[in-house]
Amino acid sequence: MSSDGKTGTGAQGIDPEQLWLRPAESRRGRRPSFSRDAITAAAVALADAEGLDAVTMRRVAAEVGAGVMSLYSYAPDKETLLELMVDHVSGELTVSDPPSGDWRADLKTVARLQRAHMLRHPWLPAALTTRRVPGPNTLAFLEHALAVLRPTGLDGAAKLEVFAQITAFVAGHVAHEIAQAEVSRSPERAVAEGRYLAAVAADGRHPELAEVLAAPGRPLTPEATFNRFLNRLIDGLDTD
Structure with a gap:
């Protein structure tokens, strides 16, 4: 967990309740021009094109046109970002038909x-x-x-x-x-x-x-x- 109390990896690991059941904290002042979904999608695009090593907070920030520090309210570290990326692409695993029984x-x-x-x-x-x-x-x-x-x-x-x-x-x-x-x-x-x-x-x-x-x-x-x-x-x- 980061020093400001947001979800992180740290010694305690990622808090799944904080990550998945509570929306990303809103920020005071001007609404940012990006979202957690946009950050995650940018990270996925980088990984698809260049591999996981290319996914850094700095590169992702550049992709969404933000400062690095502004990303930490949404993904405080790379481990959390990976969690978001894995679940983001898992949305492609859609199954329309129920099990057949076989x-x-x-x-x-x-x-x-x-x-x-x-x-x-x-x-x-x-x-x-x-x-x-x-x-x-x-x-x-x-x-x-x-x-x-x-x-x-x-x-x-x-x-x-x-x-x-x-x-x-x-x-x-x-x-x-x-x-x-x-x-x-x-x-x-x-x-x-x-x-x-x-x-x-x-x-x-x-x-x-x-x-x-x-x-x-x-x-x-x-x-x-x-x-x-x-x-x-x-x-x-x-x-x-």
Whole structure:
């Protein structure tokens, strides 16, 4: 918490009640030309274009045409700003149809929505690696996911664990997918890696790997790979 009593991280962490249930404090005098939503949207645009490292209070202030100090009534530190950013983009995770009752199929739809969402905002997997305080948009999507899991008969804690497991899988896969896309932009590296694996497979010391590499390939498009992994994960979930 900052010295003036506003929500911050500090030793006590972010106060979710202050952050999400109480509106940003109004300021006396002339109404500012920006809002918390505008600050958050500017930070999201920066992260989408340049990554999380580009998101500083100074850069965001410049984007909204404000002084740095004037931002602190709305986002007293970067950690709070990240909370706002995560929930802001979670508003894109809208689901119009109710669950079908086929919880495995519905949960796969949830995961595919998350993947598309994280690919639109490549900074999200990294932002989600630390604990986030769910805001209203995040809670709305969680509510849908819990409704999807109702037919499983799992207790509340187990449902939350399943949702966390799926989200962690999607975040990890998308992070890997983004990294692989970077590698694919360097054909020389891909060729070198292929030569290396061929040499390892031929050295006689790795028969299991050699057998795997000699097997017919599977479709390697990002979509196909994601769906294979997702099917293994969700089809193998035990609800007993």
